[in-house]
Amino acid sequence: MSQPIHVPSNEPTPTPAPPPTPAPAPPQHFADNFGDTSLRDHPGVRKFSTPEMLAKSYLEVEQSVGKKGLVLPTETSSPAEVRAAMTALGCPEAPTAYSTGDWAPPEGLPWDAELADGMREDAWQVGVNNTQWNQLVKGLAERQHVQHQKSMGEYQAQLSEFNSQLEQKYGAAKNQRVELARRTAETIFGADAAVIQFLDVGDGRPFGNSPQLMDALITLGEKMQEHDLLSGAPSTPIPTGDQAKAELSRLMADPAYVKALTDANDMGHKAAVERRDTLYRSSYPEQQGAAAPFVR
Secondary structure, eight states, X not given: OOOOOOOOOOSOOOXXXXXXXOOOOOOOOGGGGOSOHHHHTOHHHHTOSSHHHHHXXXXXXXXXXXXXXXXXXXXXXXXXXXXXXXXXXXXXXXXXXXXXXXXXXXXXXXXXHHHHHHXXXXXXXXXXXXXXXXXXXXXXXXXXXXXXXXXXXXXXXXXXXXXXXXXXXXXXXXXXXXXXXXXXXXXXXGGXXXXXXXSBOSSSSBGGGOHHHHHHHHHHHXXXXXXXOSTTOOSSOOOOHHXXXXXXXXXXXXXXXXXXXXXXXXXXXXXXXXXXXXXXXXXXXXXXXXXXXXXX
C-alpha cells in the first residue's frame, strides 16, 4: 500500500495569545521606606507627595523661625522662656522700641500720646512685633478719624440748626443774646463754664446747643443785668423779635415819628429810617435783605 503524500499548507501557523498584563501596583509613598513607623504614618509627612515638597516646606519654616529655631512656650514655661519666644518672633526688647517711622495721625484728629504709650506697653506684654504694632496703630487712628469726622459733622449740623433757631427768635439781637448767655454761665459756673457747654443735656446735644438752656441763661442774665450782677454786659440791649415788633407798632402810632419817616425833608428822616430798618431786621430775621414795608 502506498503512503499518503503530505502537501504543505500555505496558511500561516497561528501565534499563541500573550498572557494578560498584571494590574500596576499602587504608587509607593516615599515615606513607606522610613524605618520609624511614627514618621512613616504621620499625617504631617503623608500630606507631602514628594520628598521635594517636604524639603521646601521645611526650608520655609526654618526661614520664618530663624536659624536658631524656636521653642514654643507651654503652660509650664517660665516668663523668661515665653519672652524669648516672643523676641524670636519679632517682639522688640522694650515697649519704647516700637516705632511707626515718619507716620503721623490724620490731620485734625485729637491724638492722645499717653494712650498710645499705654498701648505700647499692652502690645509688648502679648508679644506684638513692630509690623503688627504699625498695623494696629494706623488702623485705630483711621477708625478714630472716620468717627471723629462723623461726630464733627453731626455737631456742625446741630450748631447750624441752633443758630437758625436763635436768628429766628432774636433776629439782630442774636449775638448780643448769646454773649449775655455766655457771661451768665461764666458768672454762675466760673472757670468750669467752658467745659459745661460740651456736657450732654440728655438728647444728644451738648449743653451749649440746647435752646431751652440758652433761653434760661438769657432770661436769668437779663434779671442779673438789671441788678448789675453781670460785669461787662451790654448796657443797651438789642430788642428781641417780639420786642422789636412791639416797638414798631408803638412808633407807627406816633404821628411825629411817622412824619419824620415819610417826609424826606424832615431833619429826623434819616434817623427814623435807620430806626425802622433796625427794628424790622430784628422783627423778621427770616427776611434779611428785604426792604422794610414803609415809605422812606
